[in-house]
Amino acid sequence: MRSAFNSLIIVLFLITGLSACVPLEPRFRGLEQPPANRAVIYVYRTHHLIEGAGVKDDIYVDGILKGSIGNGGVVVIKVAPGKHVITRKLHDGLYPLPTNRVVHAKAGHSYFFRIDWVSTGGGKELVPGGTHLMLTDVGRNFITPVARATAVRELSTLK
Numbered sequence: 001m002r003s004a005f006n007s008l009i010i011v012l013f014l015i016t017g018l019s020a021c022v023p024l025e026p027r028f029r030g031l032e033q034p035p036a037n038r039a040v041i042y043v044y045r046t047h048h049l050i051e052g053a054g055v056k057d058d059i060y061v062d063g064i065l066k067g068s069i070g071n072g073g074v075v076v077i078k079v080a081p082g083k084h085v086i087t088r089k090l091h092d093g094l095y096p097l098p099t100n101r102v103v104h105a106k107a108g109h110s111y112f113f114r115i116d117w118v119s120t121g122g123g124k125e126l127v128p129g130g131t132h133l134m135l136t137d138v139g140r141n142f143i144t145p146v147a148r149a150t151a152v153r154e155l156s157t158l159k
Contacts, residue, residue, distance in 0.1 A: 038078045039105035045115040046154050047072035057115050060087040069115060072158050081107045088115060088143055101143035112151035114144045
């Protein structure tokens, strides 16, 4: 009897633990056809095992919060035609300055931007004493415009 009870407790513990692994981030559900009088902006993060995995990005368009993106998430934003500023701010304060990207949206068009945790030109170096890595690309632009074909391929990996 005690063995069955212990087994039940273990199973319930595992189920509870695994349910915490269910993704809460918005996931890609396919491209939306932009309305004739609007543009669609996709801002996404590909999945990374380590770099930035626990960090969330707040995404603003023209100063208005449109969503938060965690590891492997996507935010789809419909905007009026014209100039818009996409801003990324980190929740954790590692990079206190926001990163901006301007898009000149045309009605009926889609635009794709990937949030890159570490920019191509950046790097890492050991902090003196060799105890941990330090990102050395603070202030670089992390909002990368992406070609449609590349974005569709990367977005399709988001589950």
